[in-house]
Amino acid sequence: MSADSPIAELGETPIVPAHVDAAFVSNEVSRVTEHRAPIGWWLVFGTALIALGILGLSVGYLIWNGIGSWGNNSPVAWAWDITNFVWWIGIGHAGTLISAVLFLFRQKWRTSINRFAEAMTIFAVICALLYPTIHVGRVWLLYWALPLPNQMSMWPNFKSPLLWDVFAVSTYFTVSLLFWYVGLLPDFATLRDRTKNLLRKKVYGALALGWRGSNRHWRNYERAYLILAALSTPLVLSVHSVVSFDFATSVIPGWHTTIFPPYFVAGAVFSGFAMVSTLMILCRQVFGLKDIMTMKHLELMNKIMLVTGSLVGYAYAMEFFVAWYSGNEYERYVFFVSRATGPYWWAYWTMVSCNVIAPQLFWFKRWRTSIPVMFAVSIIINIGMWFERFVIIVTSLHRDYLPSAWGMFSPTLIDIGCYIGSLGLFFTLFSLFIRWIPMIAMFEVKAALPGAQPSHHGAHDQEREGHGTLAAKEA
Amino acid sequence: MNDVAIKKRPVLYLAEFDNADAIIHAAEQVRDAGYEKWDVHTPYPVHGMDKAMGLGDSALGWIVLVCGLTGVTAAVTMIQWMNGYDYPLVIGGKPPDAIPSMVPIMFELTVLLSAFGAVFGMFGLNELPKHHHPVFNSERFDQSSNDKFFISIEVEDKKFDTKKTKELLESAHASYIELVEEEVS
């Protein structure tokens, strides 16, 4: 298809209004970082900082007194700590998915939101990493989990899914960070070139690494971007699969199941998109970027949530079927008694109604395109996905094989502090990001604008040759 | 840069164009004129430009391949040596050097090193970071990261001729042409 023809997956109208051109994009996006922040930003940032303080205090208290400061116990040795970990990791997935998978699938509309989503990924993963770190009994020895030579001449146990996690999550973080930064290079250059402020020039200049838009560079750049996308796609799937191994490889009924990897990935994408749209809606309102993050984008996201939400619902149902079909009394007890009707029934049914029922609203265009509705639903989904992890972890543990060892879990203030605090950490980082870094991939949007690409010859043959350049994708 | 006290010498011609069509035509002309030490600067990757400039395919893929292979080998040897040879332990009754449990980390390390290869390989091929380049001496060049398109032809090029090259660029409908100078150190 040629550059200015309508974009198929968006119906008949182009994704951005006609008056949007390259200069407009530069101005619209850059001004956020150049002018004083609106009051809304200060509100978010301030609140986030307070929550971040709570995190500091809670973690300090925890490390000083021991894991006993949390509600964890026997049999529920993991509770909110790992729940939050999985929740955050899941949220992170949308970013990579949008930037890598949609990229490979040539979903041009991603360009307005991928930067944003990638940033969210990185911050979510930072929050996630917090929990495995502080949940161990002796934090100061955590580095023993790394294969470092030591005086005990002992090595980590590579059979442990927890160790796979260490590798998977840190790899995921590193690759996401690189991907993000590579994408930022040309935009840093833009900021560098726009500003007259010496400090900004130096900082953004340094970050831009002397980028000068040379086509000899673009050539390698696009290839690198393509490869990173190709690497991230299996990576993002692997990360949550590995996280799910923590549970799937165990012997605990409710954990010990093969459906977990796909089920976790679907859930991750689901929660990730929910978080992205929450943030997008906020930024859209606060910074007035309605022309670049259009209703089209939001609607597409809602469709994806509808799909993944239903996938998750299918997984819930399938767990019950498998438990019943296996004939294993322990499995059956966990699902048909513990979860559905046990002491934590409320958690289970909160999960189901938030994750399976709520998204069904998006069958209807009226609700799919209503900002208040989608904002509410996106938050509900995030709550629901937190409960999903809580249900999987706590209800499976609190009643496993020997009834004599059954118990209950109830959170302490420190549990709550650590959770609220992680939200603080996330939003602090995020506010800083939208304030100082172009929250939209300018060069990608420009490249995707109508008329951005040569109108005749060259283009077509190039594409057929499958040259696989970024331009080719975007055209 | 107009400071007379400093001795200057010309380094390249910088020609500005307003849109992708213009730049791609110009590029083809420069290519056909047989120039070698020249470049195109665009705010975003302009599609078809590689061909227009007569550039070949990127070598990055090979670098990544090597890195990826290094990653998987590193994973296998590390795990086998640590758990299987240096300090074998009976874990859950399983063989210390069991293969299946190695797979996830093999994969992760492959991806990790490939990603390093892709990013730092790209930097290497592009000779980044490189904070000083003559094109930056032109004030108008700031627009190259906004919405303007540039062609730069270096004095170094053996076909470079102050007059002829300028004519070439003019004939390519450059909206502005500048002979960029740099200080002689």
Added chain:
Amino acid sequence: MLGVPPMSTEKTPLNSGRVIWRSLEEKEDPSRLQAEACGSDVVKQHVGPQELFQLNRRKFMTLSGSIATLAGVEGCIRRPVENILPYTDMPEYVNPGVPSHYASVLNVAGEAVGILGTSREGRPTKLEGNPDHPTSRGATNLWVQSSILDLYDPERLQAPTTGGARSDFAAFDKFFSDKLNALRAKAGAGLYILTQPSNSPTYLRMRQLVVDKLPLSRIAVYSPAPQSAAREGARLALGAPAHAVYDFSRAKVVLALDSDFLGTEPGSVLANRQYSTARDMESSAGSPNRLYSVEPTLSITGSNADHRLRLPAQDVARYARALAAELAATGVELGQVAGAVRGSSVEGIPEPWIKAVARDLVKNRGQSLIVVGPRQPPALHALAHSLNRALGNSGVTVTYTEPVDAQEPENFDSLKNLVAVIEAGRVDTLLILGGNPAYDAPADLKFGDALKKIPTSIHFTSHLDETGSLTTWQVPRAHDLESWGDQQSTRGDYSVQQPLIAPLWGGRTDAEVLALVAGEPNWRAYNLVQGTVEKRGFRGELAWRRLLHTGIADTRFGAVLGTAPLRDAEIAAAVQKIGTGGPLTENTFEAVFTLDNKLYDGRYANNTWLLELPDPITRITWDNAALFAPSTAKKLGIANGDLVRITRGDVSVDIVAWLQPGVAAQSIILPLGWGRTAAGKNGNNKGFNVYPLRTLASPHFITGVTVAKLDKKYPISQTQDHDSMEGRPLAVDATLAEYKDTPNFPEYKTPDPAFGPLWKMPDYSQGEQWGMTIDLNVCTGCNTCAVACQAENNVPVVGKIEVARGREMHWLRIDRYYLGEDADEPEVAFQPIACQHCETAPCENVCPVAATAHSPEGLNDIAYNRCIGTRYCMNNCPYKVRRFNFLNFNEDVPETRQMQFNPSVTVRFRGVIEKCSYCVQRIEHAKIKARTEGRVRIRDGEVVSACAQACPTGAITFGNINDPNAVVTKARNRDRNYGLLAEIGTRPRTRFLGKIRNPNPELKTVKA
């Protein structure tokens, strides 16, 4: 050493006995002794001056650990410098790291139990049963195990005190001797001595001496948990005071009438062993005994019964009469008694319970046994004696011996008389030797008030308790483990009690006090005991040494009685008076006072091991509770944790209510021994004190108390709150018939996987491979193993709140499940659970740092130092036996308490996982010994885990499963064996043997 039998190296070399006593021998002056004791190598090393310990390393580590982490500079934690005092001169026979063992004896619940004390570098750390001693046969019970902790209780009275001020022995002895001289002048007029019942010949010899020297002095004997009913019963039947000595091992049918012979009654250690001999499928050649239990509360005995009839305590006699009548009717010769029992009401007693039980007893003439608990009146005991006689059990399953204290006065009368003379103002000086009457005397005696009226009252006590705080002087009383003494068991076995350590606080023994009163010049316990020993015919150094060494005299004392015909007339007369009434009406309740399964009568109230130990039946820790039958509670609208007010006349007690399956409908069970106010900081205000409801007239159960529900809740900490197995094959059982039909019945419920793992397992066929077998058929759930494990492995105590949060640290727990439909009529299943040492351990796979891995000998090892505390293993353990140090549970351990720690076992820091190690330290110890003796292999029985060693029923066996002749191998090869949750492929090294129930077919379906 000529003529001395060769002793096994497990026991002390002869002269190591000498080390102890010689070091005390010359010391006549108590104050000097005290100084000497603290100065002596042994004590100084551990009871060092405070300042040595002020820099608390663990606290320091926590601090620097957290700081370092927060600052991200872990590398530079500096370990503080600690000073350790070296031996000034190395004592003989103490090899650092090599424990030595001393034979001694303890009086537990009124019975002498022979023990072996393990001593580490001069400090006792652990008590085991003396295998050569008939009353222990190498086993113990929870009170023996935990008494080591009492020895080191930092809150023990550490010096004589008077008027609330700390004094010293010099001052006290001055005062005491003056006082005594004054009294001697008056031939002891005004001198009264309150003691506890005792089996110690030396003590009794001194008591007699006092009576002889001071004819006008008087001696009272009181215990809140007396055996007087049994004594009186025997006196009734035999005409002379006697001990009924049971042999459960020869009884095919046992009828327990409100008797907890497996739990709180004297000699429970031996009883358990004998019971299990008759119960065990092998030693009973496939025909296990049958146990009937008739009782108001669910006791340990009742929970092991094949048939259990829940009756109010007052109706037990009625049942006995009915049974006796039935027996007489079926031709059992009861003489006049037959007439006495005729026509008693059988209302509320299921008819088969009379007919079928009678038939069973008759069928098993000469090998049956009827036992009556101490709560029941003497007449019922007498009736039991005559029934046993008539059934031909006398001389077989029950014999009678002359008690060592034939003059022991009737318990409650004795105290009543004492109070009377106090009120009459005739008491000038009262010596209270141990005991705590101000707390545990019948309430209507108001002993405390009486005590205040006495000019001079001296309490010789371990703690400054409720009684001590009312006396004018309080003087440290030596703990049995730190003082000389002797004991004679009810069977007549004589043992010398030899100290394992010099008195920590220079306490006096009862015998010493009496000797001082009597003016005995050589009053040190050591001399007194030697005196007794010589009088008993053990003359000379050699005999003395042999006695110390073996811990048991080769001759038995106490004449055998009861061969003459019983006194039918007296028995009949007495029986006429009991069990005559009908059943209690709907809304009349009786309060039944039970001895607590853990704190006994309250004497162990400051023992944290026992406080935290879950009650074997209710699983409640740190509290007692009023137990109601679920159905009754429902009627009264009472739920678990409700506070209720129980009123007798004008006295009432508020206590938390608990629904206990198996409690008789009209009975409210009130465990004694709780709610102490001066026990120490651990024991104070734990649970509820029910002594105020106890009266002289009815000290054991009162009919007609009223219950009122208060609308207040009280939090209860349980270690197990789910009582049902949910139909899962966990504690697998079958009836004898089912077993005969399918001997391998557990396999059908929880089979081992048909095929092994998909990979090649390590070769476990070589060398020592450790394994454990637990026979659920003989496990009585007595909790001894749990305490033994705690004592051996330095298992911390976490407190009520942490238990409520599910953070108890017990390495070994005993799961208790209820079976059956009717909440009031539960069948009980006990199942000891510790680490199963799975060959394919799920916990090992998941540890990221390989802190837990398998040893070549099949142990599931855990390296505390390597553990970073992810708790993943804890999650992935299907048995939930892994414990996590959620907080620093070993913070601020008092120095005396530290003395008990087993130096071979790491004390764990917060943030690490711990669990049962199969007592790996014992395994290593045995290995070292074998190697030094030039042996490659360890002999079977050389390694015994703490739990197996302590178990009184031999339910737990441990050893090398590669040795085909090892006991453990034989046990695990029996048809009833199964692996818990084996079906999930964990290949546990601990195997269980299914429980066999032996119901009487005629009674099977009967519910009361």
